[in-house]
Amino acid sequence: MYADPRRQPVIFTVGEQVYLKVSPWKRVIRFGKKGNLAPRYIxxxxxxxxxxxxTVVLDLPAELAGIHNTINVSYLRKCKVDDVSQILPLQDLKVDMNKKLVEExxxxxxxxxxxxxxxxxxMATL
Known part of the structure; x- marks a missing residue:
């Protein structure tokens, strides 16, 4: 009754590129940005x-070895090929088993x- 009748399911295909969602934590400064401006996808x-x-199986790099590569589509977002500015470096990322981003x-x-x-x-503020 209240659902959007024009909503379309997101369909993924093999070889397509996607972003992976990391769960936000309160008061965590992520990638130099605080609060709502911090990126939520890697x-x-x-x-x-x-x-x-x-469910889909992703090709994850060795830096994300703690995450299982079989992921629900609710944690994914389609990637535009031309959008290079959104790519984040993965050298210093630490993600735990619950797909939470750990930053020190x-x-x-x-x-x-x-x-x-x-x-x-x-008192100290980060």
Whole structure:
């Protein structure tokens, strides 16, 4: 009743390139950008095999060895071949088994002191 009647299912084919979704974490600075501006997809990756209309097998590089290569299509987005600016380098990426991007802070950017009534608390912001 409330579904969009013009919605079309996304169909993937073998050899097509797709982006892989990484789950966002709160207060994580990803690729130098904070909050909603941080990219949520990495890639592009080539599809090796289409198992059914909901699962595909991706050709993942060695940097993403912690992720199983059989992935649901809800974690994928089609890649435009001409869109080279969206490709992110994979050298320093760490992704765990739940497709969460693990990033470690490089340095502390802002140090400030919060003053309460009787004490001062040093706080660091990334």
């Amino acid at each position: 890639g592009p990756f080539r599809i090796q095999q289409v198992l059914n209309d909901q 802070p490089v340095r502390i950017v802002v140090k400030k002191i919060t003053k309460l009534r009787h004490k001062q608390i040093p």
